[in-house]
Amino acid sequence: MSVRVRYAPSPTGSPHVGNIRTALFNHLFAKRHGGTHIVRIEDTDRARYVEGCEEEIFESLVYVGVEWQEGPDKGGDYGPYRQSERKEAGIYRPHIDTLLESGAAYWAFDTSEELAEMREYQQINKQPIGYYGGVWRDAPASKAEEARSSGLPGVIRLKIPRDETIVIDDAIRGRVEISSNQVDDPVLIKADGMPTYHFAAMVDDHLMGITHVFRGEEWISSAPKHLVLIRALGWEPPVFVHVPVIKGKDGSKLSKRHGDTSCLDFRRGGYLGGALANFIALIGWSPGGDREVMTMDEMAEAFDIDGIQPSPGVFDLDKLNWLNGHTIRQCDTGDLAREVGEFCSTQENLDYWRAKDAPTAQAMGLLASTSAADPGYVAKAVALEQERVTNLAEFATACSFFFVDAPEMDQKAVDKWLGKPHVAEMLDEFAAFFQGKESTTIEECEGLLRDYQAKAGLEKLGPVVHPVRVALTGKTVGPGLFELMALLGPARIVARLSAAKRAYE
RNA sequence: GCCCCGGUGGAGUAGCGGUUAACUCGUCACUCUUUCACAGUGAAGAUCGCGGGUUCGAAUCCCGUCCGGGGUACCA
Numbered sequence: 001m002s003v004r005v006r007y008a009p010s011p012t013g014s015p016h017v018g019n020i021r022t023a024l025f026n027h028l029f030a031k032r033h034g035g036t037h038i039v040r041i042e043d044t045d046r047a048r049y050v051e052g053c054e055e056e057i058f059e060s061l062v063y064v065g066v067e068w069q070e071g072p073d074k075g076g077d078y079g080p081y082r083q084s085e086r087k088e089a090g091i092y093r094p095h096i097d098t099l100l101e102s103g104a105a106y107w108a109f110d111t112s113e114e115l116a117e118m119r120e121y122q123q124i125n126k127q128p129i130g131y132y133g134g135v136w137r138d139a140p141a142s143k144a145e146e147a148r149s150s151g152l153p154g155v156i157r158l159k160i161p162r163d164e165t166i167v168i169d170d171a172i173r174g175r176v177e178i179s180s181n182q183v184d185d186p187v188l189i190k191a192d193g194m195p196t197y198h199f200a201a202m203v204d205d206h207l208m209g210i211t212h213v214f215r216g217e218e219w220i221s222s223a224p225k226h227l228v229l230i231r232a233l234g235w236e237p238p239v240f241v242h243v244p245v246i247k248g249k250d251g252s253k254l255s256k257r258h259g260d261t262s263c264l265d266f267r268r269g270g271y272l273g274g275a276l277a278n279f280i281a282l283i284g285w286s287p288g289g290d291r292e293v294m295t296m297d298e299m300a301e302a303f304d305i306d307g308i309q310p311s312p313g314v315f316d317l318d319k320l321n322w323l324n325g326h327t328i329r330q331c332d333t334g335d336l337a338r339e340v341g342e343f344c345s346t347q348e349n350l351d352y353w354r355a356k357d358a359p360t361a362q363a364m365g366l367l368a369s370t371s372a373a374d375p376g377y378v379a380k381a382v383a384l385e386q387e388r389v390t391n392l393a394e395f396a397t398a399c400s401f402f403f404v405d406a407p408e409m410d411q412k413a414v415d416k417w418l419g420k421p422h423v424a425e426m427l428d429e430f431a432a433f434f435q436g437k438e439s440t441t442i443e444e445c446e447g448l449l450r451d452y453q454a455k456a457g458l459e460k461l462g463p464v465v466h467p468v469r470v471a472l473t474g475k476t477v478g479p480g481l482f483e484l485m486a487l488l489g490p491a492r493i494v495a496r497l498s499a500a501k502r503a504y505e
Numbered sequence: 506g507c508c509c510c511g512g513u514g515g516a517g518u519a520g521c522g523g524u525u526a527a528c529u530c531g532u533c534a535c536u537c538u539u540u541c542a543c544a545g546u547g548a549a550g551a552u553c554g555c556g557g558g559u560u561c562g563a564a565u566c567c568c569g570u571c572c573g574g575g576g577u578a579c580c581a
């Protein structure tokens with residue numbers, strides 16, 4: 001039988017990286033086995049539904065490179081792929097009927113107050129908390145019928161058997177046993193008529209022919225409910241793969257407090273989708289041995305459930321930064337320049353940075369407008385920074401001195417280098433050299449400065465290089481000086497050299 | 506409270522009965538160099554949560570214990 005897996009997000013918020021990692025595992029697994037990956041939207045909770053969220057889900061998937069073959073956007077033979085639509089289509093009804101008929105499920109009409117009271121009682125009496133029956137579990141059918149016809153709002157619950165050991169065969173952890181007395185009767189159909197996750201997901205997984213269910217570890221304790229349900233319907237359970245959670249630095253579940261966690265925020269932040277995917281896959285999964293840096297295809301080829309760890313991992317931004325920088329360095333320079341230009345001109349990214357770090361947003365705007373006017377110039381600037389940048393947004397700040405008329409001067413750098421006795425004269429000499437020239441080359445610039453060094457009898461190149469760098473870029477760090485000068489060109493060199501001299505006097 | 510899962514240097518992982526416990530990130534140093542970065546070399550950092558077993562031999566198997574996380578909703 002061919003592998004069919006599914007990523008089944010709930011549109012209740014922009015998917016975060018842990019969530020997308022589950023999608024990634026699904027994709028990797030499907031690809032590895034030549035199977036099918038389907039996306040199903042689990043929108044059964046109308047109260048928590050977030051408008052526009054579905055688009056963000058798909059955008060996130062595309063961003064990290066997760067592919068799927070069936071879904072609400074692509075169709076397929078097992079649709080519809082939104083649970084709300086499946087409910088409308090009456091897909092769940094026959095199954096709830098068979099459950100009701102066989103007595104595996106029952107109507108319950110407890111009010112929320114009664115339920116709260118019950119939990120409170122259980123709490124103080126140190127009993128397991130949950131719905132273990134009440135009056136409805138074993139009430140005669142006539143009583144439930146009566147309540148229904150009187151118009152009472154009710155739910156349908158699954159009747160969990162007593163005194164049984166339920167065995168979950170988790171693909172990562174192995175055999176997990178839970179006493180059925182520990183599991184309470186879950187609601188299958190809510191009072192509003194919508195199915196709950198417990199019911200809808202199991203029915204859909206079966207109907208869609210899902211063979212392996214990858215889901216978060218937090219589901220492991222409700223797996224017994226799912227098994228009882230599947231059994232009551234006379235179906236074969238899929239293979240359950242409960243993947244470990246991703247934690248923040250402090251050990252708690254990754255959340256907003258830990259900074260960016262939404263997948264799309266990483267895109268806005270300037271991280272390459274491929275790098276994020278690679279990094280995220282490595283939290284909890286390893287191909288074995290020392291392999292780490294991989295493309296999506298390489299990961300798919302190496303992917304294996306045995307390589308998934310049972311223990312949770314911490315999201316380490318430092319390592320993501322390294323990996324992102326590493327993949328930036330591997331990029332074809334032309335492609336990269338195009339990507340940086342596009343990144344900096346995307347409104348969404350600009351908005352993100354405006355809120356996070358305004359100067360960066362400003363630099364991005366500058367890069368974008370320069371790129372529109374002179375893409376070649378920007379591409380060369382990007383190439384010069386490729387080795388020293390860790391994310392796309394950083395190109396903007398690192399390159400900004402190329403694009404402004406007068407770079408912002410770092411006062412400390414100015415004080416350190418422009419005040420030296422020989423500097424004013426030296427800068428004058430260089431300015432005079434470039435005056436009126438059309439263009440220059442790396443070799444010419446290098447020759448000029450080295451000649452000066454020899455002529456002045458300086459032991460090191462530093463005293464000539466550093467002041468020039470500060471005068472030209474305003475900073476003490478950056479690409480090779482000669483490369484940078486060649487790109488800047490004579491006109492800009494002359495203007496900056498004289499401006500720097502003036503500014504210091 | 507009850508139940509479940511987990512625990513290898515600061516982080517991610519490899520190793521799954523015999524290794525000087527390996528690799529990557531991070532940290533520090535050195536090399537390269539006009540700076541920063543990149544790259545390269547090296548160092549510090551783990552008695553494999555702890556305590557008992559089993560075994561000639563345990564990170565690896567068993568039990569207990571502690572700590573961490575998760576679940577305990579008409580949320581997923």
